[in-house]
Amino acid sequence: MTLADLRTQADELDRNDSLAHLRDRFCIPRHTDGADVAYLCGNSLGLAPTAARECVxxxxxxxxxxxxxxxxxxxxxxxxxxxxxxxxxxxxxxxxxxxxxxxxxxxxxxxxxxxxxxxxxxxxxxxxxxxxxxxxxxxxxxxxxxxxxxxxxxxxxxxxxxxxxxxxxxxxxxxxxxxxxxxxxxxxxxxxxxxxxxxxxxxxxxxxxxxxxxxxxxxxxxxxxxxxxxxxxxxxxxxxxxxxxxxxxxxxxxxxxxxxxxxxxxxxxxxxxxxxxxxxxxxxxxxxxxxxxxxxxxxxxxxxxxxxxxxxxxxxxxxxAEAGMDRLRAKSEALTGFLELAIRGLFPEWGEVITPAEPARRGCQLSIRVTRDAKRAFVALVANGVICDWREPDVIRLAPVPLYNRFADIVRCVEVLSCAK
Ligand SMILES: Cc1ncc(COP(=O)(O)O)c(C=O)c1O
Structure with a gap:
């Protein structure tokens, strides 16, 4: 697998995603380059729905x-x-x-x-x-x-x-x-x-x-x-x-x-x-x-x-309620599976995915025990607009959530990792 393959697959998956429109109902933080960050941290703090301000x-x-x-x-x-x-x-x-x-x-x-x-x-x-x-x-x-x-x-x-x-x-x-x-x-x-x-x-x-x-x-x-x-x-x-x-x-x-x-x-x-x-x-x-x-x-x-x-x-x-848990779960499994495929396929030696591989035994988070230059990889991810988190001593958690993440966010994460290696 190459990065180019991954980009092509992500484009197609995003085009066919029946929940893609929901991303517009969230405020996506911007990176310093003006582009949306790849927000893989909804397991820590979910993003603000655009309607939250009006409701408050x-x-x-x-x-x-x-x-x-x-x-x-x-x-x-x-x-x-x-x-x-x-x-x-x-x-x-x-x-x-x-x-x-x-x-x-x-x-x-x-x-x-x-x-x-x-x-x-x-x-x-x-x-x-x-x-x-x-x-x-x-x-x-x-x-x-x-x-x-x-x-x-x-x-x-x-x-x-x-x-x-x-x-x-x-x-x-x-x-x-x-x-x-x-x-x-x-x-x-x-x-x-x-x-x-x-x-x-x-x-x-x-x-x-x-x-x-x-x-x-x-x-x-x-x-x-x-x-x-x-x-x-x-x-x-x-x-x-x-x-x-x-x-x-x-x-x-x-x-x-x-x-x-x-x-x-x-x-x-x-x-x-x-x-x-x-x-x-x-x-x-x-x-x-x-x-x-x-x-x-x-x-x-x-x-x-x-x-x-x-x-x-x-x-x-x-x-x-609008999206329904079944559809959200189907997209969640697809996103997490895609992330796992990308990491295992492109960086097999980077670390160990400690989250179980069977979809039924996990949600949308992958925890990766990074064996090489763990902190450097994490710092590079965040510095390049991939928001994720770090748990001591050597675990990076990445969580693509179906309400607002795109397959393209996973590609961005992997692109940064490939430069940081
Ligand atoms: C699994 C789990 N339990 C408990 C807590 C504590 O939550 P709170 O600070 O809202 O009481 C957290 C916070 O992140 C958590 O992740």
């Missing part, structure tokens, strides 16, 4: 013109604004609308879920986590374990890849669940791992955990909006995710949370951290002293939500 401005104007009356008299009243998101989020994570809610931020939601779902006993207090769990999740978990009087070093079991492999196979996680079933209270895994890009089988892990009465919860920061999900049917107990990566809600955007209906609608509501926005909507403003949770995920809300952050998120969710 509408709320600013409402605030200016209505003041407090915006809560009830605005055409999209703020008191119920977050409800606009349930249908979209339910589609994206495969849930019923009442099983999802947009609230807080990811780590806060993880704490809220651990408070309700990590119920250690003397015998069963351990938590199984994946090998490259995001540090914030480990900090949250360790602090929750300590708060319940256990020792995190003893209580956290880490599922590691078997010697020859860099990725964690679902069957190995299931084997660990079987092995430690009598001491596990919770399994907490990433849907897609932030470092390796590996995707785990949520249904299989949940099923194995439930066979032994263990709760199964998931961090979907890198899965939501990236891979198809069916949390309700897979029976997950809870999940949390952020909206600033694949869901393009902007930096620090309000996050998402899923609670399966069997918990959200249980006759005996789960213990939780409570706040007035989770209180029954009909009596919330009676300001009574006793907390009565809204059935479903909304019952875990604490505060009235950050309106401008929600407003910035809405246009992206509408784009997801």
């Amino acid at each position: 401005e509408q709320e600013l104007v409402a605030w200016e013109q209505l003041g407090v009356e915006g809560h009830f008299k605005h055409e999209r009243p703020w008191v119920s604004f977050h409800e606009l998101f349930a249908k979209h989020l339910a589609e994206i994570v495969g849930a019923k609308p009442y099983e999802v809610v947009a609230m807080n931020t990811l780590t806060v939601n993880l704490h809220l879920m651990l408070t309700s779902f990590y119920r250690p006993t003397h015998e069963r207090f351990k938590v199984l986590v994946g090998h490259a769990a995001f540090p914030s999740d480990r900090y949250a978990l360790a602090s929750q374990i300590e708060l319940r009087g256990h020792n995190p070093e003893e209580a956290i079991l880490t599922a590691k890849p078997l010697a020859a492999s860099r990725v964690l196979r679902t069957e190995d996680v299931v084997a660990l669940i079987e092995q430690h079933a009598s001491e596990l209270a919770l399994v907490l895994m990433d849907g897609v791992n932030y470092y390796t890009g590996e995707r785990i089988d949520i249904a299989a892990i949940t099923e194995a955990a439930h066979r032994h009465g263990i709760v199964a919860g998931f961090d979907l920061a890198h899965a939501a909006g990236n891979v198809p999900l069916a949390l309700h049917d897979w029976n997950a107990d809870f999940a949390v995710w952020c909206h600033y990566k694949y869901l393009n809600g902007g930096p620090g955007c309000v996050a998402g949370c899923f609670v399966h209906e069997r918990h959200g609608f249980a006759r005996e509501p789960r213990a939780r951290m409570a706040g007035w926005w989770g209180h029954d909507k009909h009596s919330r403003f009676k300001m009574g002293p006793d907390f009565e949770p809204i059935p479903g995920a909304e019952g875990w809300q604490l505060s009235n939500p950050p309106l401008f952050s929600l407003a910035a998120l809405l246009p992206s969710l509408e784009l997801f």
